[in-house]
Every structure is written in C-alpha cells, then in structure tokens.
Amino acid sequence: MGRLRSxxxxxxxxxxxxxxxxxxxxxxxxxxxxWVKPYIPAxxxxxxxxxxxxxxxxLIVALILITLTGFLTANIVGRSIVHFGERVxxxxxxxxxxxxxxxxxxxTVLAQKADMFKKVGIIEWPRRGAWAVVFIATDRDTEISxxxxxxxxxxxxxxxxxxxxxxxxxLMYVPKKDLVExxxxxxxxxxxxISAGLVTPDQVKxxxxxxxxxxSSLPNT
Numbered sequence: 001m002g003r004l005r006s007x008x009x010x011x012x013x014x015x016x017x018x019x020x021x022x023x024x025x026x027x028x029x030x031x032x033x034x035w036v037k038p039y040i041p042a043x044x045x046x047x048x049x050x051x052x053x054x055x056x057x058x059l060i061v062a063l064i065l066i067t068l069t070g071f072l073t074a075n076i077v078g079r080s081i082v083h084f085g086e087r088v089x090x091x092x093x094x095x096x097x098x099x100x101x102x103x104x105x106x107x108t109v110l111a112q113k114a115d116m117f118k119k120v121g122i123i124e125w126p127r128r129g130a131w132a133v134v135f136i137a138t139d140r141d142t143e144i145s146x147x148x149x150x151x152x153x154x155x156x157x158x159x160x161x162x163x164x165x166x167x168x169x170x171l172m173y174v175p176k177k178d179l180v181e182x183x184x185x186x187x188x189x190x191x192x193x194i195s196a197g198l199v200t201p202d203q204v205k206x207x208x209x210x211x212x213x214x215x216s217s218l219p220n221t
Contacts, residue, residue, distance in 0.1 A: 121179045164193070
C-alpha cells in the first residue's frame with residue numbers, strides 16, 4: 001500500500017504541472033483567438049474553408065501584428081507617430097494617467113535592460129537573526145543616496161519580494177555592509193520565493209572565501 005501511495009504521489013507531481021501548464025496555455029490561446037479572430041476577414045480566416053475552428057490562428061496573427069508594430073516604431077517615422085499619439089493622450093487627464101501607468105509597468109516587466117536585477121542577496125529582516133531574500137537593484141547615485149550621504153555608509157537599493165507572488169514586495173535602501181550577496185541566479189531566487197522555500201537551487205557555484213561574506217561575519221547591531 002505504501003508503494004502504491006508513493007507511485008501515486010510521484011505521478012501526481014509529474015502530471016500536475018504538465019496538466020496545469022497545458023490548461024493555462026490552451027486557455028490563453030482561446031482567449032487571444034476570441035479577441036483577434038472576429039477582426040480577421042473571412043477570406044483570410046482558415047476556419048471559413050476548413051469548417052472548424054483552427055486553434056492558435058488568432059494568436060499567430062496577434063504575434064505577427066505585435067512584431068510588425070515593433071518594427072515600424074523602430075524607425076524615425078514610426079517613433080514620430082508614437083510621440084504624436086502620446087502627446088494627444090497627454091491632453092486627456094484620466095487617460096494619460098492610465099496610459100503612463102500601464103506603459104511603465106510593461107517597460108519594467110518586459111524590457112530587457114542592463115540595469116535590471118542581476119544579483120541576489122539576503123538581509124536581516126524583520127528582526128536580527130531572521131533573514132530575507134532580496135533582489136539587488138542598484139547602487140548608482142540617486143537622489144535618495146545623495147540625501148543619505150550624511151550616514152557615511154554606502155547604500156544599495158534592494159527589492160524584497162513577497163511569497164508566492166514575487167512581483168509584489170518592498171523597495172528598501174540598506175547599508176551595503178549589511179547585505180550578503182548570494183551565488184544563486186535571479187531565476188533560482190524567484191523559484192525559491194514562489195515555492196515558499198520548497199524549490200532550492202540545484203547547485204551553488206564555489207566562490208573564494210575572501211570574496212564571500214557570511215552571516216556570521218556581519219557586525220552586531
């Protein structure tokens with residue numbers, strides 16, 4: 001009986017992620033198709049000739065249109081059109097706020113910039129002896145770092161994600177000496193946070209002792 005239970009749990013662990021992923025992917029395809037297909041002329045829609053719905057055709061069309069939009073806005077003419085449209089939206093108080101907020105969110109989440117999270121660390125929080133995983137944002141000169149110059153400490157911006165949704169959390173400026181950098185990648189740290197500690201990095205790269213800081217080496221406060 002114990003062996004059957006073990007087989008069932010193993011099968012469930014393997015099957016559940018596959019089934020959930022397939023369900024989400026299928027639902028996403030159906031949702032995009034329901035939005036895009038009504039605007040596709042009948043003579044260009046394969047459903048017209050085949051007599052049944054072709055799943056994913058609307059998604060393919062949407063991807064082509066998005067890519068084409070990116071291509072057109074990459075040149076001077078396209079950028080001029082976008083800037084003109086943004087100037088029009090800036091004249092609409094409510095619409096302007098919604099557009100700017102959405103644009104900033106998408107740029108932050110999707111844009112692949114050099115200054116995005118690249119390192120992971122831990123800090124003592126919410127009390128001494130307790131540690132929280134953080135993504136290291138930046139230690140560049142900012143207004144906040146300039147205001148904190150009187151503390152005579154190098155400050156670094158860190159983002160402490162919440163579990164199980166790492167897209168929410170707290171942005172904090174902490175003394176660099178209180179930050180312990182980790183070897184794990186940002187992706188591995190995200191998996192750790194999402195799984196509430198159940199999924200740990202497969203392996204940690206070795207690092208010379210002189211370049212590492214351990215929790216025991218932190219000064220007492």
